[in-house]
Amino acid sequence: MSDLPKSARVVIIGGGVVGCSVAYHLTKLGWQDVVLLERKQLTSGTTWHAAGLIGQLRASSNMTKLARYSADLYLGLEEETGVATGMRQVGSISVALTDERLEELYRNAAMARAFGVPVEELSPAEVKARYDHINLDGVTGGVWLPTDGQADPGNIALALAKGARQRGALVKERIKVTGIAREGRRVMGVDWVSDSGSDTGHIACDMVVNCAGMWGHEVGRMAGVNVPLHACEHFYIVSEPIQGLSQMPVLRVPDECAYYKEDAGKIMLGAFEPKAKPWGMKGIPDSFEFDQLPEDFDHFEPILEAACNRMPMLTDAGIHTFFNGPESFTPDDAYHLGLAPEMDNVWVAAGFNSIGIQSAGGAGMALAQWMQDGEKPFDLGDVDITRMHPFQGNKHYLFERSKETLGLLYADHFPYRQKATARGVRRSPFHHQLTEAGAVFGELAGWERANWFAEAGQEREYRYSWKRQNWFQNSAAEHRAVRENVGMYDMSSFGKIRVEGPDAESFLNHICGANMSAPVGKIVYTQFLNSRGGIEADVTVTRLSETVYLVVTPALTRLADETRMRRLVGDYRVTITDVTAGEGVLAVMGPRSRELLQKVSPNDFSNAVNPFGTAQEIEIGMGLARAHRVSYVGELGWELYVSSDMAGHVFEVLQDAGRDMDLKLCGMHMMDSCRIEKGFRHFGHDITCEDHVIDAGLGFAVDLNKPDFIGKAAVAARKESGPKARMLQFRLTDPEPLLYHNEPLLRDGEIVGYLSSGAYGHTLGAAIGMGYVPCEGESAAEVLASSYEIDVMGIRVQAEASLKPMYDPKSERVKV
Template identity: 45%
Template sequence: MAGINVPLQPVKHQYIITEKIEGLATDAPTIRDPDRRTYFKEEVGGLVMGGYEPNPQAWTTDLPGGDVPNDWEFRLFDDDYDHFEQHMARAIERVPALAHAGVKQMINGPESFTPDGNFILGAAPECSNMFVGAGFNAFGIASGGGAGWVLAQWVVDGEAPLDLWVVDIRRFSGLHRDRDWVRDRTLEAYGKHYTIGFPHEEYLSGRPRIVSPLYERLKTHRAVFGSKLGWERPNWFAPDGVEPEDIYSMGRQNWFGPVGDEHRHVREKVGIFDQSSFAKYEMAGTDALKALAWICANDVDKPVGRLTYTQLLNTRGGIEADLTVARLGESRFYIVTGTGFRTHDLSWIGDHIEQGLDTTLKDVTEDFGTLSLMGPCARDVLSAVTDADVSNTAFPFGHAREVGIAGHTVRALRVTYVGELGWELHVPIAATGEIFDALMAAGKKHDIRPVGYRALESLRLEKGYRAWGSDITPNDTPQEAGLGWAVKLRKNTDFVGRRALEKVAAKPLAKRFAGFTVADPEIVLLGRETILRNGEAVGYLTSGGYGYTVEKNIGYGYVRNADGVSDDFLASGDYELVVAMERTPAKIHLEPMYDPAGEKIRA
C-alpha cells in the first residue's frame, strides 16, 4: 500500500508430528541431515520431521499479483503426502523408528522465502521513514531476537547499527518487482537450502535477464557468464577444447587455468572488460558540490576533469559505500559504483542530501555501457581509435576526459582496479558494440582479448584493492582499512562520519587490514579462514584467491588486538591460516604484492 517492493514468495512447506516414540529423550537435540535434506526435533515425546525438497511448490493465487489473501491467518493447505513422500523415505533411512511411528498431524502451510535465501531488513528506498522486517526463510524464531534489536536500533539511529548488507532491503532493484522472476529464483534458493554450497556457485533461474550490448559478441569468444543483480557478466572465457561452463568443486575448479591466462594477458598485453553493469549516477545543480562534500569522506572539490576515489561513511565512521566521483563541470558530477550496490548507494546519497539544496540526483546506469581497457598496451590501442591526446602528460592518472571513438563521444576515466595502465570508457549504451569492435580491431596487433571478472578478482587481489561488502564494510573505518589517505581530515570541511574518526584518531587502532600469502599450491583461499598470530586467533580473512603473477594464494583480513595493532605488532608475529580445519604457514604483507609504488598505473 505504501508502494514498497518486498520481494517475497510464499512456498508450501510441510512437516509431520509423530505420535510418541518410545525411548526418545525429551531433551533430544534438534538434528539436520543435509545429505537427506531433512530435519528433526523432539516434540511431546514424538518427532517433528520436515525437509527442503529440490522441487518446491510455490503458492500462487488468482488474485492480482498472486497476493496472499488478507484473511489467511491460521489457515493451512490440504495434506500432500505424495509430495512429502521424498522426505519420508529419506528420513526413515536416518531414523528407522519413523517407519513404525504414527503420524499425529501434518502441517502444510505457506512460509515466506526470498530470492537469495536471506531475510529482508531495513529502510525502504521508496518511502522515507518506512522500515521492513520480513522474509525470514523459516528462520524467524532463530533470528527474531537479533533482527528485532537491529531493526529497532535502525529506526532510532536512522542507520544500521552494524554491517547488515546481506539482509538489507536495498540489495534489491527494479528487477525484483517482477513477480514471476522472484518466484522462479526463490524456488531455486529454497531448493539449495540443504545442498552443498560450492564456492563461486551461480544461480541458473531467470537467466539471461539483463544483457549488455556485447552479450552475443562475447558468447562467440566462448564467455562463461555469471549474474549480478540480473546482469549477465562474463566470468571467464573457455579456450578451445574446454567446455564453456563451470564445474564446481571444493578444490581448484575447471576455470583456474584459463583465468590465469587471462590474468597474465592483462599484465603483459591488453584486455577489455565489459563492465556495463556498473551502477552510474549523475548529480547536478548549483549545490551539487556542497551536497557531495558533506556525503563524501574524500575531497571532491577538485578541478573539472578530475576523479576522486572516496568512501561514504556512517556516523560511526564505518564505510557505507566505496565509489568514484568524476567532476564533469563546475556543478555536474558523474558517480560510478559496483553493480550490486545500485539501489543501496543511490539511496544512501539521496538520503544524505541536505534539505533545500539545489541539486538533482539521477540514475543513468542504462545510458552508458562501460568498457575497461587495461594493460601495458592500453594507450597504444586507445590512441589508434581517437584523435585525443592520451599521453601521460595530457591525460594523467585520476583524470576524466571526453574523447571521440568511432564517431561517438565517450567519457574516458583514467582509473584502474587491476593495477595496470588503463581507462574505463563510458560509452553511449547503443554504441557499445561498435566501440568494442573498433577497440578489438585496433588492438589486434597487440593481441587484445576480452577478459572476465574472475581474472579481475585475481588482479585486484595482487594489487591490494579493497572490495566493499567483504574487505570494507560499515563495521570498518578507513583508518582500519588502510584507506586513511582517502579521507579529508586535514581539510577544515565537515562530512558524515568526521566526528567519529576524530575521536579515534589519537587512539591505537584495535584492528588493521593486512594481506597474507600462502605458498602451498594445494591450498584454496576463499575468505573467512581464521588468522592465527603466534598460535592465537586474531581475525579472519575477508577475501581470498590466487595471484598468478606472484604465484601464491592471497588473502586479506583484519588483525585484531585490544591493546593496539602497530606496525611492530604486525611484523613481529608468526602467522598461520586455518584452511579446512588445517593450519598452514602464512606470510603477512603490509604493502601491495604487485607494483607497490604504483609505477604501472602512472606510466
C-alpha cells in the same frame, strides 16, 4: 474499537514472531505509543507452524551475532514474562554424504571458531556415538554445535508480545490494515478495519514497520515500497510416538534435503526440496488463519524414502501428521531488514526464509536500535533491504526464483555458486558479443556479467567444487593477459549516478571523505562515511563539468548509495539521477592498453595529457566515448564509457584492433584475483559501515583540511589515537589451499579474527586473503613482527603478512 488510538509513534503491521520482537525491542529502548496490529491472531500466519530450530552459526559474523542473541534472549524470556518458550539447548549435528559437503561442513566449523561459536568436527563413528539412531551408510563425517537448540515458536512470539505489552505497547488482534496514507516520501498513517468489518479507523503515525511475513510484498505496495518475497509450500511430517525416544540433538542431512527433530517422543522430519512449489500466486485468501495447504505426498515421497533409510525407526513408526504450510522466501535467501529506500519512515522486517524463529530476536534488536539511532548499529549489508533492486519486486521474477531459493538452504553452498532461475533480466549492451566469444555468465543484482570465458570446445557452465573449479585455468590465463599484455572486460553493471546542480560540489564535499573541489576531468576515489567514521559506500567520483559529477558505485549497492545521497540532500540544490543503463563500460587493462587505444583513437593517452586519475572525451572508431584512467586490477588501463547506442560499435572496433595484439576478453573472476593481489578493498567484505576508514587503511582518501563533512570528527580522533585494527594482506606459503572468506586468522597461534575476502593470486602464486588484525596501541612494525596462520578447513596454513600491497606496492604499473 474505541481503544485503538488516533495516533502513534510507530505502527507495526504483523503479529508473527518478528513483529512481536520489534515491538518488544522498541519498548525495551523506552519507546512509547507503539502499536502492533495483527489481521487475525498473533502467530497465525507462519510462526505457529515453524519447526523452532535455533541454529547459531550463520554465513557472516554479524548474522551469527544476531542468531546467538536470539538464543540467549529466548533462554531468559520465560523468567521475564512467565511464558514458557520451550527453549532447550539440545545441540545439533550436520552430516555429510560426500567429500565436497564434508569440506563445506569443516570450513563452517573453522568459521564457527572464528566467530566464537562452540564447534567440534566429527568422524562417522563420532556421529553415531552422538546420534545412535542414524544409519551411517555413505556418511563421510559431520559437525557438532553443542549450543544449538529448539524452542516453541508460538510461545516465543507470545512471550515477546507480553514483554512489549508490559512496557506499554498496544498489541491488537483481528485488526487488518487496509491502506497506508502517504505524502511524498513519508507515510502519514494507516487505515484499518476490524475482522468483523463493523469498525474502521485511521491511526496517524510517525513511522510504519512492515512485519507482515508472506503478506509483506502486498503491504509494501500499500506503503509505496518494494519488498521482494514469495510464499512457497513447506513440508514436514511428525511420526507417531516412538517408544523409548528421549531428547535428541537436531540432526541435519542436507545431502538428503532433510532435518530431524525429536519432540515429545516423536520425530519431526522436515524437507528443503531442490525444486519448491510456489504458492499464493493469486493472492493469499483473506480468511487465512492457522491454515495448512493440501497434502502432496508425491512431492514429499523422495525425501521420506531417503529418510526411512537414514533413520530406520521411521520405517516402523506411523505418520501422525503430514503438514504443508506456506512460508515466504526472498530472491537471495536473506531476510529483509531496514529502512525502505523508496520512503523515509517505512521500515521492513520480513522474508525470513524459514529461519524466522532463530533470526527474530536478533533482527528485532538490530532494527529497533537502527530506528533509535538513525544509523545501523553494525554492518547489516547481508540483509539490508536496499540491496534489493526495483525489478526484483516483479511477480513473475519472484515466482520463478522462489522455486530455487527454498532448496538452496540445504544445497551445497559452493563458492561462486550462481542462481539458476530468473536469469537474463538485465544485460549489458555487450551481452551478445560476449556470448559469441564464449562468456560464462554470473548474476548480480539481476545483471548478467561475464565471469569467465570458455575455450573453443569447452563446456560453458560451472562445475562447482571447494577445490579448483573448471574455470580456474581460464581465469588464470585472463589474469596473465591483464598482467602481461592486454585484456578487456565489461563493467557496465557498475552503478552510475549523476549529481548535478549549482550545489553539486558542496553537497559531495559534505557526504564524501575526499575533497570534491577538483578540476573538471579529475577522478577522485572516496568513501561516504557515517558519523562513526565507518564506510557506507566506496566510490569513484568524476567531475564532468563545473556543476556535474558522476558517482560510480558497485552494482549491488547502486540503489543503497543513491538512496543515501537522496536522504542527505536537504537544502542542497542538486539533482540526482541513475544513468547506469545509459552507458556501456569496457575496461581495457594491461601493459599494452595504451598501445591498443592509440590504434583506435586519435586522442592522446600519454601521461602528459591523460595522467592517472583523469577522464577525457575521446573519439573511438567512428564513435565517441569518455576515457577514465583508473584501475581496479593494478595495471595501466582505462575504463571506456560509451553511450549504449554506440557500445556495440566500440566493442567491435577494439576487438578487431586487438586481434594482432592477442587481446583477451576477461571476466569478473579475473578482476577479483587481480584486485586482491593489489590489496584493493572489496566493499561489503573488506570494508563496511562498521569498519573505520583509518583502520581500513584508506585514510589517504580523506581530506581533513576541507570544511566539515560527515564523519570528520571520528576520522580526526582515530588519526590522533591510531588505528584499533589494521587491514592486512596475507599470502599462503603453501600454493595449494584456496581461500574464500571467513577463514580464521591466527596471530602467534591465537585466533584474532577472520578473513574478510580471499581469492587466488595467479601472479603471486598462492591464495591471497585480506583481514583485520586488532592492534590498539601497537605500531605497524609490531603487527608485522608476529607470525600468522590461516585456518583452512581445520588445517593451519602459514601466511606472509603485509600492510602494503604485495603486488606493485608503489603503484608504478598503473602510472607508467
